[in-house]
Amino acid sequence: MQWNSAAEFFAMGGYGVFVWGSFGMTVLAFVLEVWLIRRRRAAALQAIRDERADGASGSR
Amino acid sequence: MKNRVANWFRFASPQNFYPLAGRLWPLFAMLGTVLAGIGLWMSFFVAPTDAQQGEGYRIIFVHVPVSWMSMFIYLVMATWAGLGLIFNTRLSGMMATALAPTGALCAFLSLWTGALWGKPMWGTYWVWDARLTSELILLFLYLGFMALQAAIDDPRRADKAGAVLALVGVINVPIIYFSVKWWNTLHQGASVSLTRSPSMATTMLWGMLIMSLAIWMYTIAVALARVRCIILERERHADWVRHAVE
Amino acid sequence: MSTAGPPQGAPVNEAATSSGGSVFVAVVRREIALAMRQKGDVLTPLFFFVIVASLFPLGVGPEVQLLARMAPGVLWVGALLAAMLSLQRLFAADHADGSLEQMAISGTPLTLIVCAKVLAHFLLSGLPLVLIAPVLGIQFGLDARALGILTLTLLVGTPTLSLIGGIGAALTLGVRGGGVLLSLLTLPLYIPVLIFGAGAVEADAAGLGVSAHFSLMGALLLLTGLFAPFATTIALRISLE
Numbered sequence: 111m112q113w114n115s116a117a118e119f120f121a122m123g124g125y126g127v128f129v130w131g132s133f134g135m136t137v138l139a140f141v142l143e144v145w146l147i148r149r150r151r152a153a154a155l156q157a158i159r160d161e162r163a164d165g166a167s168g169s170r
Numbered sequence: 171m172k173n174r175v176a177n178w179f180r181f182a183s184p185q186n187f188y189p190l191a192g193r194l195w196p197l198f199a200m201l202g203t204v205l206a207g208i209g210l211w212m213s214f215f216v217a218p219t220d221a222q223q224g225e226g227y228r229i230i231f232v233h234v235p236v237s238w239m240s241m242f243i244y245l246v247m248a249t250w251a252g253l254g255l256i257f258n259t260r261l262s263g264m265m266a267t268a269l270a271p272t273g274a275l276c277a278f279l280s281l282w283t284g285a286l287w288g289k290p291m292w293g294t295y296w297v298w299d300a301r302l303t304s305e306l307i308l309l310f311l312y313l314g315f316m317a318l319q320a321a322i323d324d325p326r327r328a329d330k331a332g333a334v335l336a337l338v339g340v341i342n343v344p345i346i347y348f349s350v351k352w353w354n355t356l357h358q359g360a361s362v363s364l365t366r367s368p369s370m371a372t373t374m375l376w377g378m379l380i381m382s383l384a385i386w387m388y389t390i391a392v393a394l395a396r397v398r399c400i401i402l403e404r405e406r407h408a409d410w411v412r413h414a415v416e
Numbered sequence: 417m418s419t420a421g422p423p424q425g426a427p428v429n430e431a432a433t434s435s436g437g438s439v440f441v442a443v444v445r446r447e448i449a450l451a452m453r454q455k456g457d458v459l460t461p462l463f464f465f466v467i468v469a470s471l472f473p474l475g476v477g478p479e480v481q482l483l484a485r486m487a488p489g490v491l492w493v494g495a496l497l498a499a500m501l502s503l504q505r506l507f508a509a510d511h512a513d514g515s516l517e518q519m520a521i522s523g524t525p526l527t528l529i530v531c532a533k534v535l536a537h538f539l540l541s542g543l544p545l546v547l548i549a550p551v552l553g554i555q556f557g558l559d560a561r562a563l564g565i566l567t568l569t570l571l572v573g574t575p576t577l578s579l580i581g582g583i584g585a586a587l588t589l590g591v592r593g594g595g596v597l598l599s600l601l602t603l604p605l606y607i608p609v610l611i612f613g614a615g616a617v618e619a620d621a622a623g624l625g626v627s628a629h630f631s632l633m634g635a636l637l638l639l640t641g642l643f644a645p646f647a648t649t650i651a652l653r654i655s656l657e
Contacts, residue, residue: 111214111215111216111217111218111219113214113215119214122225122226122228123219123224123225123226124224124225124226125224125225125226125228125290127286128226128229128286128287128289128290129225129226129228129229129286131286132229132232132233132282132283132286132287133229133232135279135282135283136232136236136279136283139275139278139279140275140388143271143272143275143392144392147392147395147396147399150396150399151395151398151399151402154399154402154403154406155402155415157403157406158402158406158411158412158415159415161406161407162412162415255650307604307607310600310603310604311604313600314600314601314604317597317600317601318587318588318591318597318601321588321591321592321593321597322591326657327654327655327657330654331587331651331654331655334583334587334647334650334651334654335587335601337647338583338605338647339604339605341643342604342605342608345608345636346604346607346608348608349607349608349611349612349632350607350611352611352612352615352632353611353615
């Protein structure tokens with residue numbers, strides 16, 4: 111499959127919006143998912159550290 | 171021999187699975203990236219222009235893979251959930267919970283890309299054809315699973331309740347698909363159908379296959395990473411977690 | 417008051433030593449007796465059905481042909497929604513006063529009790545819908561034949577709704593956001609029944625036979641009748657742990 115120019119590639123024969131809208135949303139969705147997992151992991155680790163700190167310093 | 175089997179079973183404990191998952195997910199992420207690279211290259215630089223649909227058909231290289239994965243993930247999720255219900259293993263339930271968001275995401279992407287494919291090809295963003303409608307219902311099933319687990323505070327009860335729901339859903343998916351297909355043919359006669367895809371050149375099939383594999387590898391990586399989070403959240407009072415976090 | 421007194425209605429424990437059949441009947445009668453004391457519980461979903469059905473003509477205009485075409489779908493969706501309302505009652509009251517746990521630990525198989533409750537639910541909410549639907553169908557301009565088929569589909573379909581709904585009700589027992597969550601879980605599972613039920617009237621109007629629709633609905637009823645009580649029992653035990 112030969113594309114004659116970058117412009118042609120992005121235009122996708124007139125269907126550019128639809129093709130890139132699809133691939134773009136897919137990439138966006140996966141990037142978002144990974145970011146959310148990273149955030150979740152950070153929050154979980156922080157919660158554990160906080161509880162440990164409470165335990166270490168804490169006497170009730 | 172018996173020792174080897176026992177060795178594998180030790181990974182059923184979250185404590186042992188946590189580091190294993192930690193080593194595995196980067197491998198799957200790498201595999202997924204490589205496959206995605208190959209798949210995208212095939213989608214845009216190998217597969218030829220379609221006679222009827224021009225360049226617009228290239229959406230199938232992402233629409234079909236996410237559709238397949240949305241259904242496959244549901245199956246795997248229900249399997250893990252069922253195993254957790256039958257054998258009362260905590261990790262199985264956690265795996266099911268870890269898979270659900272990715273599956274829901276794939277279902278949503280299937281609908282999104284399907285709409286963007288439908289608009290230029292058949293004139294409307296939404297077509298009530300059997301596959302898209304079933305995909306919408308699958309999204310509802312995913313959301314119901316996630317909502318139920320979110321609403322129940324006790325994780326063990328949430329796992330088991332979700333498992334029953336997932337198993338009931340799995341049985342229902344073929345029934346729902348059949349009934350929607352039935353409904354569709356009754357109402358449309360000469361149907362406008364997204365299943366009437368362009369006649370497949372081999373490169374197109376390979377492209378879809380490789381993209382599907384790429385998303386599969388991605389799903390495994392993400393599920394392993396997410397289950398690690400779930401383990402940290404649920405087991406946070408255990409000693410091994412405190413040591414692992416240091 | 418820590419432990420409630422004897423549960424409302426007939427004490428089920430005494431019947432545990434008798435045959436399953438008499439327990440079944442006792443539970444059905446108890447459900448009906450309890451519902452009669454709180455008639456609102458039964459009538460409210462019914463009124464809801466009537467109101468929802470009346471909203472559609474107000475929304476789309478009184479054109480007779482349009483309404484007649486919409487009627488099967490609208491009335492069926494109304495029936496689904498009304499079923500959602502009444503399903504919350506299936507286990508919640510007994511769970512609240514402790515009788516559900518009594519039933520679970522009694523000698524009688526919980527599945528039998530579940531079947532009895534589901535049957536009572538059908539009698540108390542499905543059957544009234546079946547009886548009122550023809551009246552609403554007239555509002556939508558359906559002719560006698562269409563009314564008959566619609567009523568028949570509801571008669572065959574509403575037991576299935578009760579059976580499937582039992583699973584959702586058991587899963588969401590005592591859970592936050594119960595009612596709406598119950599709907600979210602159960603409505604997707606109702607879709608096949610909806611499609612075949614509403615579709616039968618239209619198929620008949622188009623001159624295609626209705627036998628296929630009824631066969632499929634019958635098959636769904638059979639399938640659900642065989643499996644849903646077990647799934648509901650498992651879900652109940654999970655919720656009661």
